[in-house]
Amino acid sequence: MWYNNSDIRIEETPLPRPGAGEILIKVMSCGICGSDVVEWYRLPNAPLVPGHEMGGEVMACGEGVDAFATGDRVFVAPKVPCNQCTYCERKQFPLCTEVKERLPGGFSQALVVPETLVKNGVYRLPEKVTYDQSTFIEPLACVVRAQRLTRVEKGSTVMVIGCGMSGLLHVKLAKSRLCTVIALDINPAKIEMARRSGADFCLNAVENVPEKLTDQGIRKPDVVILCVGVMAAVETAWACVEKGGAVVFFAVPSPDKRVVIPINDLWTKEVRVLTSYYCGPPDIVDAMEHLDSGRISVDEMITHRFCLEDIAEGFRLVCDGRESIKVIIRPNE
Template structure:
């Protein structure tokens, strides 16, 4: 087989198209031809990615099965699928207590070489626990949203979002928009958002926020002004700026929760007002990743038309323009979702 092309990450400003051998599959494995692959905000966390460079990133990937290994059942060539890059063992103490994203297996599994390549080998464990056939009517581009939506689902499930609760989302990139949409779907009452970019504040309102606040304002005061004099029941941090974490703890009401969906760089410390949080019965809750259950639920929400994914796609680019896509995501601004397609293929 002729070599394939892959977008190889060296830094946020240095992504190169290089030739790689098409991966060979073994028993229990499948080979996927990439049809659509989304660039995630975590793909441009340069402090994390650059120490492992060069590498092929991409974990929001859908495509068509072109080869199945010996012993594979339930999947066939020509089938359109979503494949999860991380899967849990389902047997360790973390998995057995519902903390699948703390599983060591989940943190060490991946597919080869990554979703920003023309062909991807999916290992047997991932095939067993992380491959989902796309239902009829769901495009490969729709399926790109399974993984990011699943992460948001897991986070809001952990936060126990309830009807009529007030929610503040700090950071209105794609993850923030998904949190707004999912909070609305869960019956949240007043939903507020923040973002430094005016276009993203407009997007937050367009996708369901009651108001979007410029973080250069006094956010805690504005939240209470809009929310009847009270802080919010749930503050969701979707921006990695330390100021967002500090702001969230000032915006939450007594008995409320602060959900850390984003992260800072390693070594960054955020002051925690322990006495205030203790006296006010405030819960701090981090959330990372998703489980197979969350992936399945996200796919069903998309299939049912509950999430307007296509309205969130701001850029569609061929794989050969991956460097441009990375710059768009790293710069933020008007960018929401950037999806890469094979150079020979249109959205499917």
């Protein structure tokens, strides 16, 4: 039960029972997302059980559920679109507001999946995808959508600013699409991780990045993907993006920060400024295929695994950000 990043409690509750149309899931692995530790984003709903990057095993099915059976290995999406509204018709699934049910927090030994999610948000895990790997499905799906929106394609030059878990997934996906990738971070360990993930050029973000690109003969990026919300990263994005390119806010600064867009400069360069917040069902399917085929490898990104009793240490590591990439909680160990 999360009250804030410094107040995380283990609480005992009765094992829930699935009602009609519901399923009971034994949570095997659940990743701590960067958004889980953003207090301005989470505090309005506190106290809550967080956790939305999860894979588990079906323990029981409620009346009327015939699509799944006890023992099935599954991934559960945090929320689902209605597939009927104007936004869904336009494939703008993250904007759908018709379905308000969310996945109960995955940092629990077991949870009941609501009927709406059972119908449209539960996916059987491919045989080759482990429970730990399943915690990457939702974040990778978000990465898939962001790169689709910004039209990342073969031959593109892509700059990723911030080489945490999401940034590294962007590096890996762009490389799988035969792009040239420039990776930026201030942490030497994460810069090295980006290099091992396939980035062609790895630079320290504290340096004069535009100057470094020129000195090393590196082409300006067609797409700049912001995976950190610090203001200095935003300024770097404006300074580096190529004419006709795009800057995508995959992460954003806190609400008290005002982002100033150099619109006159970007106007003459015809630069697009985009945001990408979540994903849709097609992106989840794509992400699962990338993991199942091995096109995107993720095991080397897992730096820590904890049992539920030690989750506070996992949150501390993610908040600190210097020693961890992917932190996974295994509630039933």
